[in-house]
Amino acid sequence: MNWAGIVIDGFIWFVAVLLLVATLLPLSKLPHGIVRGGEFPREQIFLLAVVMAAVMAITQKYHLGSVGAAVMAMVALVQMIFILKFTPIWPKQSVAADPDLQNDTDRHISLITANVKKSNRDYGRLIDLTRDRAPDVMMAIEVDDEWIDALKDGLADIYPHWIEAPRDNGYGMCLMSKLELVEPQVRDLIVDNVPSIRTIVKLRDGQTCRLYVVHPEPPVIDHDTKGRDSEIARVGIEAEEDHLPALVTGDLNDVAWSTTTRRFQRLSGLLDPRVGRGFYNTFSATMPWMRWPLDHLFHDPRFRLVDMARLGKIGSDHFPMWFVLALTRSEACESEPGESEEGEVEEAEEMIREEKSKDREAIGSDWEDE
Incomplete structure (x- = not known):
């Protein structure tokens, strides 16, 4: 039995579940620190989810890899929806002085x-x-x-x-x-x-x-x-x-x-x-x-x-x-x-x-x- 592989796979799925929970909890809008704290690292979660989608697609066997990669892609998409407006591709809210x-x-x-x-x-x-x-x-x-x-x-x-x-x-x-x-x-x-x-x-x-x-x-x-x-x-x-x-x-x-x-x-x-x-x-x-x-x-x-x-x-x-x-x-x-x-x-x-x-x-x- 390849214990090293099992440990690595377990860690990959643990990180994936953590990112999913950290994305879903703040959507509840419950006014509690453990929920609202998940709103802070949206940039970091987005980047990690993109990486995890690629990792799961490459390393996880059978259909589980595809499912995991798809879930991580959805996590990245949700995070992107929140942070995209703070990038130069979004229309500016404040008008620049002439x-x-x-x-x-x-x-x-x-x-x-x-x-x-x-x-x-x-x-x-x-x-x-x-x-x-x-x-x-x-x-x-x-x-x-x-x-x-x-x-x-x-x-x-x-x-x-x-x-x-x-x-x-x-x-x-x-x-x-x-x-x-x-x-x-x-x-x-x-x-x-x-x-x-x-x-x-x-x-x-x-x-x-x-x-x-x-x-x-x-x-x-x-x-x-x-x-x-x-x-x-x-x-x-x-x-x-x-x-x-x-x-x-x-x-x-x-x-x-x-x-x-x-x-x-x-x-x-x-x-x-x-x-x-x-x-x-x-x-x-x-x-x-x-x-x-x-x-x-x-x-x-x-x-x-x-x-x-x-x-x-x-x-x-x-x-x-x-x-x-x-x-x-x-x-x-x-x-x-x-x-x-x-x-x-x-x-x-x-x-x-x-x-x-x-x-x-x-x-x-x-x-x-x-």
Whole structure:
């Protein structure tokens, strides 16, 4: 008996079943970490399924090889359906700025959003990057008091406006701006000690927009995702009701193609500049084989995209993101992420009320303890 062959065949079928389960579970849309976590590695599952289809067709005997290869091909197809829109072959959702708007810098807003990883103490890399790029607005996530002090020492001379919400639990954030900020707010939207920022930003030409910075809880295998989903949904509903053109940015602890993010876009009407342009995977900066887009910016259709880039490493497990947008004085573009489904707003509001009524500690509050 060829035991080596049996072991190899067993491993091949184990991997195939694992890929199939990881593909089917997220289709249930159940709001639990072990289900929603399967939405993250769609690129990796797609590539593995393609490889496994070839392996099974070549190595597995009789009709089982054909069946296994066909199932893996279907797995790859399902994953491709979700990720294809983030490739250049898909129509772009965000409209690029025309040459006149690109040159009218008074209507521009440039932003960097960076999850610094609280335990990372290499402050200088982010400070140097910020000085080099010189964004109008810089947002740092997972900051504590030591991070705030270091950023102020390095950047206070170029950023007169600050909103600070340091936390020791990995959910702290701060916003620094060259542009005037009006009605700045720090709010715990759903869970205590999980802050978000909301403010009006005044552009150089006098126009104003609303900026939301969020960092909800991550999905974990032993907890539901309703806290994260509720915070994302609430910001989406607020942005849709806002009379000002809105920008929502931050580490959403969710991928661009997920159930939660797609619902957020339908609720808010905001556009994703990655659609039709690329994945811009920001996590993990330390594991190149396991990367997905966690750090986001969504914008009102009245904005046009001038520039977008993933920036270099700053000692964190996230890459920072760079965006430059221009606010038009004309009507919104015709591009839209889709209409809300029937009853979707009411379901989201009920989930938000339910989660706000709970008295619990934020997920992962001790993860960044040194």
